[in-house]
Structures are given as structure tokens and as C-alpha cells.
Amino acid sequence: MSDKGITTINPATEEKLDFYPHMTDHELTSAVQNCHNAFLKWKTKTVEERGKVIKAIGESLKKNKEELSQLMTAEMGKLLSQSYSEVDLCAGICDHTADIAPKELADEVRELSNGGRGLITYSPIGVIYGIQPWNYPAYQVIRYAIVNLIAGNGVLLKHAESVTGCGEKIKEIFEEAGLPKHLFTTLIINHDQSDKVIENDLVRGVTLTGSPVAGEIIGAKAGKQLKKTVLELGSNDxxxxxxxxxxxxxxxxxxxxxxxxxxxxxxxxxxxxxxxxxxxxxxxxxxxxxxxxxxxxxxxxxxxxxxxxxxxxxxxxxxxxxxxxxxxxxxxxxxxxxxxxxxxxxxxxxxxxxxxxxxxxxxxxxxxxxxxxxxxxxxxxxxxxxxxxxxxxxxxxxxxxxxxxxxxxxxxxxxxxxxxxxxxxPNMPFGGVKRSGFGREHGGFGMKEFVNTKAIMRLES
The missing domain is CATH 3.40.309.10 (Aldehyde Dehydrogenase; Chain A, domain 2)
Structure with a gap:
């Protein structure tokens, strides 16, 4: 990587694949703002309306399976057969998420102790920033992006530098499926610019999959801004x-x-x-x-x-x-x-x-x-x-x-x-304890990590 951009390399041949210039600071600020603007419209959609788009993303992943799989193998080095399986898993996650979301995100009525009326809603909070690794170039993105989109949030992605092309391809697949433009945005940026994203007031949550050291750094930066994080870190299982x-x-x-x-x-x-x-x-x-x-x-x-x-x-x-x-x-x-x-x-x-x-x-x-x-x-x-x-x-x-x-x-x-x-x-929680991080993905848990669990009450006098 240079100061001006990212060069991807095929680990099997050591040959250069492509070059991606870094965004300017102005482009980055605009990208965050555009994602927030798209979120303001997206959050008004019903869960069922969002689910139709999520299902379409699953179909788009299947349609683009060959191209995305070849790209994953070229950028990361995984067996092509395992790249195919990864895309299949991602499509399955889209279908499963769309199917369970209406129940998982449904309002809950509670009777209050004094006879009043209570309602619990799971409201989207805004733009969620994901910093993702290279080892599962599609799955790592799908895992956090799809649940946040179904919840009504906007999503930013800073993918690992070595799989930048995969991040760009996934954005194309999302928009091909009908996801509103800017609602899912890839950021080709350096570490200093990434810090600015965390500090941006329009960004409401941060999720990272990476090493424990990366978790310490990102967790501290997000914590300083009082922003919730989900950290899925390493392990020696x-x-x-x-x-x-x-x-x-x-x-x-x-x-x-x-x-x-x-x-x-x-x-x-x-x-x-x-x-x-x-x-x-x-x-x-x-x-x-x-x-x-x-x-x-x-x-x-x-x-x-x-x-x-x-x-x-x-x-x-x-x-x-x-x-x-x-x-x-x-x-x-x-x-x-x-x-x-x-x-x-x-x-x-x-x-x-x-x-x-x-x-x-x-x-x-x-x-x-x-x-x-x-x-x-x-x-x-x-x-x-x-x-x-x-x-x-x-x-x-x-x-x-x-x-x-x-x-x-x-x-x-x-x-x-x-x-x-x-x-x-997809129907079981994913996450760890100790230095393996905190928070859960999948199993309905992931779509509630970055929502406002809101209590609405009418109390009897």
C-alpha cells in the first residue's frame, strides 16, 4: 500500500491485481453524509419492505457467484470451491435474515404494574461503521451489513486492504439488487481517515472483526466517542x-x-x-x-x-x-x-x-x-x-x-x-468472551446490537 492508495496482490502468484486510490477527506465526509441521508429514507420502510430488498441481495449474490468467487480466491488465496461455498452461505444469510426479521424486530406490548400501557420498539439508530478482515471477504461483510440493513440502519465498510476489490464488488451486488444508492458505502481510506469516521457524529456504532490488538484500539476510539461497539476478535480454539x-x-x-x-x-x-x-x-x-x-x-x-x-x-x-x-x-x-x-x-x-x-x-x-x-x-x-x-x-x-x-x-x-x-x-449466535471480544452476530442477536430498544409508556394516574 502507498500513501495514495491500495494495491492488491494475488498471494498464489505474488502478482499485482489492481490499484485503488484513497478517497480524499472531502469525498469521505460526503460519503458519510450521503449514507446518513439514505438512512433517513430507509428507516421509514417497514421490515417487510426492507426484507424484499435483502432477499433480492441474496439472489444477486447467486447471480454474481462466479465473478465474486474468482475475485475472492485471487485476492485472498482461498480454494475456489470454498469461495463458492462462502457465497452460498451469504445468500442463505440474506434469506434467513429476511424471514426472521419481522418477528425479531416486532414491537412488544407490556402490561405495566399500575395498569398502564407499555410498548417496546427496536428502532434503527443510524449509520454503522464496519471494519472487516480479509479471511472471508464476502461473509464478513454480509454478516454485519445485512442485519443492520434489515434493522433500518445505514452501513459503511472499510474492508481489509488486500480484498478491496471484493468490497467494491459487494457494493455493486447490493445496488444491483435494488438497495438504495449510498445506503451501503465502501470506504477506501487510510487509518487516520478511519479515525475520522469513528469521530463523525453521524456514525452511531462501530463493529470490528480483527485481532485483539485492533479491538483494543478501535474499542478505545469508539468508547471515547461513547459509541457502542461489537468486537469479534481472534482466538486459539x-x-x-x-x-x-x-x-x-x-x-x-x-x-x-x-x-x-x-x-x-x-x-x-x-x-x-x-x-x-x-x-x-x-x-x-x-x-x-x-x-x-x-x-x-x-x-x-x-x-x-x-x-x-x-x-x-x-x-x-x-x-x-x-x-x-x-x-x-x-x-x-x-x-x-x-x-x-x-x-x-x-x-x-x-x-x-x-x-x-x-x-x-x-x-x-x-x-x-x-x-x-x-x-x-x-x-x-x-x-x-x-x-x-x-x-x-x-x-x-x-x-x-x-x-x-x-x-x-x-x-x-x-x-x-x-x-x-x-x-x-445463521440461526445460532456467533461471538466470544475474554480477548475474543463481545457482542453477538447471527441468530437474531445481530440485528438487535445496533438498535434503540425504546420503552414507550402510558402510566395510570
């Missing part, structure tokens, strides 16, 4: 394998959980905590499967994983591996920086992982797995919760009732998967 687990299911799901989306997923499986009774069995199968992962051109066939999204991210991941090894960890496979074009990194498994090592303490945002031995189920849960993070996690056992009890009473995370690895489910 633990997947627990108990003695009675179906080992074939556990290994398959854990490998998928570690390499899906090139291993660059906030709720990816990252720490694998296995009770000692089955540790060696799991280790042998897991390492064998990770060694067999096929890396290559993300647009090609028979490829399991593509490149990492940026050169600096690959270097950071490799340094985490080297630092962990220097502090006693052992590499079971992978762990060597490959030569040649593209920001590829081998699927890697590390054991003898302990506190004080990056592989134990930090987030591994790439295809590196930390293998940890636990004495028993209680010890495994202790290790899982011994983390600054708390986004997701998993439990593998044939006793699902036990797993659900462990998850509900003991796992200190926002999401837990049982005998599986999964991503988003």
Missing part, C-alpha cells in the same frame, strides 16, 4: 479429544478444522488437547493426515489448501513456530518455509507445547496445529480454558449428553462444536 471419542471422526474433523480456509479462520481448531489414554493413537493418525494435505494453486483440482493471504502473515506464523521450538516444542511435520512463488506454508503439527510458547498462548492464523496431552477430561478442560481467548472450541466423545454438559457448564467460550468442526450457522 481448543478441541478436546476424550478417551471414548470415535478416533476416525475426531481426526477427520480436526484436520478440516485446522486447514479449512487455509487455516486462516478465527474459529479454526488450533489447540488439540487429547487425553493421554488415546494421545498416541490420535497423534499418529493426525500427523499422517496432515502430512497428506495437498498444497497448491487454489483454483486447481485436487488441492486441499492454498497460500496464506500475505507475505507478512506467513513470516509471523513461521516465527511463532521457531520461537516455540526454541522454547521446547517439537515439530512432528511441516514447519519449514517453502521456496518459490506464492505465500505457501506447509501443514504443520507441533507437540511438547507448553505455556510461554506462542503455539500455546497465541493465535496461530495459518495451518499450524498445537498438540497437547492431558491427564483426563478434567485436565483437558482446564487446559482448554487456560487461554486469554474464548471464541470457539470442540469436544469429541461418543457420550454427547456428557459433551453438551461439559460445553454448557465448563467451556469458557462463545461457541462449542460437538464431534464436528463447523463455521457459522
Amino acid at each position: 481448543a478441541y478436546i479429544v476424550l478417551e471414548d471419542a470415535d478416533m476416525e471422526v475426531a481426526i477427520e474433523a480436526c484436520v478440516k478444522g485446522r486447514i479449512y480456509n487455509n487455516g486462516e479462520t478465527c474459529i479454526a481448531a488450533k489447540r488439540f488437547i487429547v487425553v493421554e489414554a488415546v494421545y498416541d493413537e490420535f497423534k499418529d493418525g493426525f500427523v499422517k493426515a496432515m502430512k497428506a494435505i495437498k498444497h497448491g494453486d487454489p483454483t486447481g483440482d485436487n488441492v486441499d489448501i492454498g497460500p496464506m493471504a500475505r507475505k507478512d502473515l506467513r513470516e509471523e506464523l513461521h516465527n511463532q513456530v521457531l520461537e516455540s521450538v526454541a522454547n521446547g516444542a517439537t515439530i512432528l511435520c511441516g514447519g519449514e518455509m517453502p521456496e518459490g512463488k506464492g505465500y505457501y506454508y506447509p501443514s504443520t503439527v507441533i507437540e511438547n507445547v507448553n505455556p510461554g510458547q506462542p503455539t500455546y498462548d497465541d493465535e496461530l492464523f495459518g495451518p499450524v496445529a498445537a498438540l497437547i496431552k492431558a491427564k483426563d477430561a478434567e485436565d483437558a478442560m482446564r487446559i482448554a480454558n487456560d487461554s486469554r481467548f474464548g471464541l470457539g472450541g470442540g469436544i469429541f466423545t461418543k457420550d454427547e449428553d456428557k459433551a453438551f454438559e461439559m460445553a454448557s457448564k465448563h467451556f469458557d467460550t462463545g461457541m462449542v462444536f460437538i464431534n464436528s468442526f463447523g463455521l457459522a450457522q
